[in-house]
Amino acid sequence: MKKQIVIHSADPDNLDTWVKYSNGLCDSCHAVCCTMPAEIRARDLVRMGLLSEFDLETDLKQLARGLQKQGVIEHFNFRHGLFTLARRANGDCSFLDTRTRRCTIYEQRPDTCRNHPQKIGPRPGFCPYRQEQAGSSRSR
Numbered sequence: 001m002k003k004q005i006v007i008h009s010a011d012p013d014n015l016d017t018w019v020k021y022s023n024g025l026c027d028s029c030h031a032v033c034c035t036m037p038a039e040i041r042a043r044d045l046v047r048m049g050l051l052s053e054f055d056l057e058t059d060l061k062q063l064a065r066g067l068q069k070q071g072v073i074e075h076f077n078f079r080h081g082l083f084t085l086a087r088r089a090n091g092d093c094s095f096l097d098t099r100t101r102r103c104t105i106y107e108q109r110p111d112t113c114r115n116h117p118q119k120i121g122p123r124p125g126f127c128p129y130r131q132e133q134a135g136s137s138r139s140r
């Protein structure tokens, strides 16, 4: 009898379908977390090389407008000092490699991305895991 392969595919909008995170889970995932809005701070933008230390002393609203024009962010919440990273039409973060489904700025990635899903996210400890389809190629 042929063994049935179960492909897990969580719905990012339905927390009940999220799976408990464990080490190595990302290796076979389609990087669904990188299609969710990532809210980051000005300090993250410095680490990403998009702002300088000097910029932090200036008008964040004006900086946000410039970053929006460059297509780096899609929204700025002045009250909370949160920038939302820009996404492509299919929802992918603009820093995600479309072929490998890996972050292109991994070493400089924002704190939000570093702390998801263990500490940050709508259901800490769980993630919207979607298994890669067989045959798709990925490499770190």
Ligand code: SF4
Residues within 6 Å of the ligand: 033, 034, 035, 038, 085, 093, 094, 095, 096, 097, 102, 103, 104, 105, 106, 109, 110, 113
């Ligand atoms: S910055 Fe990198 S880790 Fe963060 S959402 Fe974008 S692709 Fe994913």
